[in-house]
Amino acid sequence: MIEILSDTALTTVQDLGRFGFLNWGVGASGAMDPLALAGGNLLLGNDENAAAVEVQVFPFAVRFHVPCGFAVTGADCAARLDDQPLLPWWSGEAAAGQVLHLGLPANGSWRGSRAYLCLAGGVDVPCVLGSRSTQLRGAFGGHEGRALRQGDRLRAGLPGAGVRPTGFGLVPPALAMPLVSEGMVAIRVLPAAEYDRFTPASRDVFWSAAWKITPQSDRYGYRLAGPRLDLVAPIELRSHGIVPGVIQVPHGGQPIVQMRDAQPSGGYPKIATVIEADLWRLGQAPIGSRVRFLESTWEEALAALDETARWLAKVHELATLQGGRAGRA
Amino acid sequence: MPLQHVGQISAWFAGTDIALLELRGPGGSLTLRQHHGSITADLDENASCTAMPPAVLDVVTAASVGVFLHRHPLHEAPLVRVGERMQAGRTLGLLRIGALLLPVAAPRSGIVAGVLVAHDTMVGFGARLFELLPLQP
Numbered sequence: 001m002i003e004i005l006s007d008t009a010l011t012t013v014q015d016l017g018r019f020g021f022l023n024w025g026v027g028a029s030g031a032m033d034p035l036a037l038a039g040g041n042l043l044l045g046n047d048e049n050a051a052a053v054e055v056q057v058f059p060f061a062v063r064f065h066v067p068c069g070f071a072v073t074g075a076d077c078a079a080r081l082d083d084q085p086l087l088p089w090w091s092g093e094a095a096a097g098q099v100l101h102l103g104l105p106a107n108g109s110w111r112g113s114r115a116y117l118c119l120a121g122g123v124d125v126p127c128v129l130g131s132r133s134t135q136l137r138g139a140f141g142g143h144e145g146r147a148l149r150q151g152d153r154l155r156a157g158l159p160g161a162g163v164r165p166t167g168f169g170l171v172p173p174a175l176a177m178p179l180v181s182e183g184m185v186a187i188r189v190l191p192a193a194e195y196d197r198f199t200p201a202s203r204d205v206f207w208s209a210a211w212k213i214t215p216q217s218d219r220y221g222y223r224l225a226g227p228r229l230d231l232v233a234p235i236e237l238r239s240h241g242i243v244p245g246v247i248q249v250p251h252g253g254q255p256i257v258q259m260r261d262a263q264p265s266g267g268y269p270k271i272a273t274v275i276e277a278d279l280w281r282l283g284q285a286p287i288g289s290r291v292r293f294l295e296s297t298w299e300e301a302l303a304a305l306d307e308t309a310r311w312l313a314k315v316h317e318l319a320t321l322q323g324g325r326a327g328r329a
Numbered sequence: 330m331p332l333q334h335v336g337q338i339s340a341w342f343a344g345t346d347i348a349l350l351e352l353r354g355p356g357g358s359l360t361l362r363q364h365h366g367s368i369t370a371d372l373d374e375n376a377s378c379t380a381m382p383p384a385v386l387d388v389v390t391a392a393s394v395g396v397f398l399h400r401h402p403l404h405e406a407p408l409v410r411v412g413e414r415m416q417a418g419r420t421l422g423l424l425r426i427g428a429l430l431l432p433v434a435a436p437r438s439g440i441v442a443g444v445l446v447a448h449d450t451m452v453g454f455g456a457r458l459f460e461l462l463p464l465q466p
Contacts, residue, residue, distance in 0.1 A: 076403050076404075087401050087420065087423075087430070088401065088403050089430075090430075106403075108403040108404060108405070109402070109403055109405075110403060167432060168429060168430060168431050168432065169429075169430040170428055170429060170430060171402055171425060171428050171429075171430060172402070172403060175402050175403070176428060311428065314427055314428050315428045315429070318426060318427050318428060318429040319429065322429060322431065
């Protein structure tokens with residue numbers, strides 16, 4: 001059992017997402033950085049898809065009311081258990097009464113913006129439509145269908161001392177699988193249905209510009225600022241299905257990337273779509289930072305997905321081995 | 330300590346800004362004090378100090394094959410510096426095995442006396458990584 005000590009905002013329970021219900025108007029939800037969620041879970045011997053606490057506003061603190069194994073992944077936020085510092089992407093075990101503090105995300109060799117607190121056995125909330133993710137728009141899933149508040153208490157699936165071997169960590173995937181272009185986080189995208197309806201100059205600048213992530217960016221979508229993108233001629237589209245990663249360009253010419261809590265339909269022209277394997281890179285890009293878009297192909301997008309799957313398989317194998325060894329020691 | 334060396338040591342001592350120098354050996358002890366430019370020497374050839382054991386350093390070795398890291402891959406600062414006091418169990422360094430990072434922990438509380446391997450070096454099982462001066466023998 002953990003208790004939220006911070007007067008927090010926008011902190012939610014998330015797993016990898018709720019899939020297969022877009023046709024009913026139910027969005028995907030899920031962790032903005034699925035690799036951090038899966039990595040933290042694998043450190044604890046959990047299923048990759050176990051639910052965790054996604055922290056977006058710092059500092060943040062929880063108190064453990066019972067002993068419990070945990071892992072903190074995602075943004076490097078100077079985590080400490082009482083006064084003991086914890087390395088980034090690391091697992092530990094808290095005794096009853098101990099407080100886990102997360103500070104402001106650090107400006108290291110990689111800067112993230114969201115941290116994940118995973119618990120042994122996962123955060124024990126009901127599974128709704130196949131997922132434990134919080135669906136804020138529909139007010140269901142996660143913890144009571146809402147963001148966490150000070151005083152909320154969450155149970156771990158497998159609480160207790162020594163239940164899971166802890167005390168080791170992972171090389172963050174941003175270092176293991178870096179993708180940087182001219183010093184900026186690079187995001188691979190596929191040209192989308194209306195790409196050819198934009199002017200050649202707009203198409204060129206879409207690839208060459210440094211797109212700034214504005215403060216109007218959240219789990220629903222990222223509003224980007226940069227050169228204006230213009231259509232050759234205005235087009236009217238009926239609302240149609242969209243998924244996280246779709247980059248729409250409304251009338252102002254400034255793109256919006258749909259993120260995990262995006263509504264499942266929209267009618268703006270789509271210039272491109274972020275490949276699924278790179279959504280985590282964008283999910284961690286801080287407000288105020290700049291990103292670049294790299295043109296990709298369907299084959300490259302699948303290969304990138306394979307690369308992350310291989311990374312997770314390797315993490316799973318090594319963490320299981322290490323867990324077994326630590327368990328015997 | 331041969332008496333004839335005291336003069337030489339005193340001369341070297343006078344060239345420093347050290348106020349007190351104590352030398353202990355199996356043959357006795359020598360204490361040199363420097364105060365306003367004058368040096369006093371006490372030579373005690375009594376064997377009372379022979380019981381002073383030499384400091385024994387703990388050597389912390391690699392528990393597995395891996396790449397030794399002296400700092401976390403996301404951090405610029407090393408995990409420990411020579412002269413730093415560490416509690417038992419605290420992380421001195423890391424071993425990277427693929428995607429995994431394993432801690433190299435202090436076996437007991439002590440002062441870091443030496444970092445024996447450079448950051449980002451492949452090491453074998455049992456490789457000597459740190460010297461630690463134990464605080465309690």
